Amino acid sequence: MNHGLATDRRPDEAADTRPPGGFDLAVRSAVAVHGVRVSAPVQRRSGAGPSDDGHVVVAGRGLALPIVPTSPYSIDAGRLLFAGTDLGVEATPVRRPRFYDLTTADGVPYSRLARLHSADVLATTVLQTCVRYREPDRCRFCAIEESLRADATTRLKTPEQLAEVARAAVTLDGVRQMVMTTGSTAGPDRGAKLLADCVRAVVAAVPGLPVQVQCEPPEDLAVLGELRAAGASTIGIHIESLDDEVRRRWTPGKATVSLAEYERAWAEAVRVFGWNRVSTYLLVGLGEDPQELVEGARRLISLGVYPFVVPFRPLAGTLAARDGAQAPDPELVSDVTARVAAALAAAGMRGADQGAGCAACGACSALPQAGG
Template sequence: MTITNNAPRDAQFTTRVDVAIRGIRVAAPVHREGGAGPSDDGHVLFQGMQSAIPVNQDSPYLVDDGRLLLDGEDTGIEVSPVARPKFYDLSTADGVSYEQIARLHGAKVLATTVVQTCIRYDPAERCRFCSIEESLKSGSTVAVKTPAMIAEVAEAAWRLDGVEQMVMTTGTSNGRDRGATHLARCVRAIKKAVPNLMIQVQCEPPADLKTISDLYEAGARSIGIHVESMDDDVRKRWMPGKSRVSLDEYRAAWREAVRVFGRNQVSTYLLVGMGEDPDEMVAGAQELIDMGVYPFVVPFRPLRGTLATDVDKVPAPHRSVLHDITFRVSQALVAAGMRGADQKAGCAACGACSALQTAGG
C-alpha cells in the first residue's frame, strides 16, 4: 500500500516548529556542532524542504523508513537524512580536509566561516549564544580560510555534490570593515572558480558603508547583516560587545544593503528565546520587512560551548511562543510578497534553521 503525504500544511508547520524545539531521533550523516550558532543540528529534508533539526535521542519524534513518527504514530510527513557529500572525502595538497574548510548545510548549500576568531570572544564581550572559537579549539576547522582554499572546496562541492549556493560569514575583526575585506577576496576567488555559484556574505555593519558595494562588486548577490534582536535591552544582556554597534548603524547598513543588493536580498537573524516581548519582536520584524530586509526568525536552542548554555542554563523557548512569532512574521512576509526562497543565496534562501518557509514565508 502506498502512503501519501497526508499532513495538511498547518499541521506540517506546527510539527516543524515542534521538532525545532524537541528534536528528532534520526541518524544524520550531515550535522553541525558548535560554531557561531544557533544550534547542534542534523540536516534532513522535511517534506522536501532543507531543515536543520536538533538530534535528540529523548525526542518523541522518530524517523523510520522516511516517515516522521510521533510516539509511534505516522504524522504523514516525509523526513529523510541528507547524504554525506563526496567532497568531505578530499583534502588540500597540504593535508587540510575539505570538511575543515567548508560544510554542507541542508542539501545544496555550502557554508564556511572565513575567519574563525572574533574580537568579541572575551567572556565580558561575547555574544552569549555564540561558540565560534570552540570548533577551532576542537580541531574541526582552521582559523583562517584563504581565498584559494575556499575556492578549491567550492569547485569540488559544485562538481561532485551539486551545491547550488554558498554562505560565508566571519568573526569580527578590529578593522573598520569588520572582516568584510577578506570576505570580498574570498568571493572573488570563488566566482573565478565557479562563476555560477550564488553567494551570500554575512558581517556586522561596516564603519564605511562603501564596503557593502565592494562585496557586491566582488560577486556576492545576497547579504546578511545580523542583529539577532531589535530590543536594545536584550542586545546589551546577550551581546555586550556587539550591542555597542547601535541599531541606527544597523538601520543605515540595511538601507544601504537594500540599495545595493536589492529588496529581499538582505536578511538578518531574529532569535526567539532571549526574553524579548513577542509583540515587540513581530513589530521589529515588520520594520525590517518595510525596509526590504528579510527577518530570519530562528529559535535560540541550547548549544554546548556557549555562555547561555554552559553558564546561564537558558532553555529553548516554549514551542507555543516560537509558533506564534514565526506564524505572524510569515504572514507579514507573505503580505509583503517576500519569500526566503526568492533570495539568491544565504540562510533565508536555504531556510533550514527556521520554520518560516514551511509557513509560506
C-alpha cells in the same frame, strides 16, 4: 526588560501531549525546539550561529534540527514518527557529501574548510575567531571558536582553498549556493574585506554560484559595495534582537554597535544589493516581547530586509548553555513565525527569492513552513 518568555521546560519534555498531525507549522516548531532522534551523516557541532544540529529533508524541505536522543520525534525508514507513530510525512537524513572525502593540495581536508548545510548549501566561516568572543563581550548563543578548539576547522580559510572546495561541492554534490560568514575583526571593515577576497575567488572558480556574505555593519559602508562588486549576491547583517535591553544582555559586544548603525548598514545594503537581498536574524526566545518582535520584523520588511526568525537554542559550548538558558516554547515559535510569515507574504517577500543565504535555505527557521 525580561519578559520571561523562555519556558522552564527542558527541550525534551512536554511534547508528548501533542497529537500526530502531519507536518504543519506546530509540528515544525516542535521539532525545531524538541529536536529529533535520527542518525544524520551531515551534522555540525559548535561554530557560528545556530549549530549542533543534524541536516534532514522533511516533506521535501531541508531542515536543520537538534539531534536529541530523548525527543518523541524520530526519523526512521524514511518517515517522521511521533512517539513511534508514523506522521505520514517523508523524512530522510541528508547523505554525506562526496566532497568531505577530499583534501587540498596542501593537505587540509575539505570538511575542515566548509560544511554542507541542509541538502545543497555550502557554508563556511572564513575567520573562525571573533574579536568579541572573550567575556564579557561574547554573544551568549555563539560557539564560533569552539569548533576551532575542537580542531574541527582551521582558523582562517584562504580564498584559494574555498574556491577549490566550492568547485568540488558543486560538481560532486549538486551544491546550489554558498554562505560565507566570519567572526568580527578589530578592523573598521569587521572582516568584510576577507569575505570580499573569498567571494571573488569562489565566483571566479564557479561562475554563477550565488553567494551570501554575513558580517557586522562595517564602519565604512563603502565596503558593502566592495562585497557586491566581488560577486556576493546577498548579505546578512545579523542583529538577533531589536530590543536594546535584550541586545545588551545577549550580545554585549555587538550591542555597542547601535540600532541606528544597523539601520544605516541595512539601508545601504538594500541600496547596493537590492530589495529582499538583505537579511537579518531575529532570535525567538531571548526574552523580547513577541508583539515588539513582530512589529520590528514588519519594520525590517518595510526597509526591504528579510527578518529570518529562528528559535534560540542553548548550544553546547555557549555561555547560554553554561548558564542554563532554555529554548522557547514551541507555541511562541509558532505564533511569532506565523505572524512574520503573514507580513512577508503581504509584502511579496519570499526567502527563496534571495537565491543565496539563510533566508534562501530556510533550514534553521520555520518561516518556509508558514509561507515565508
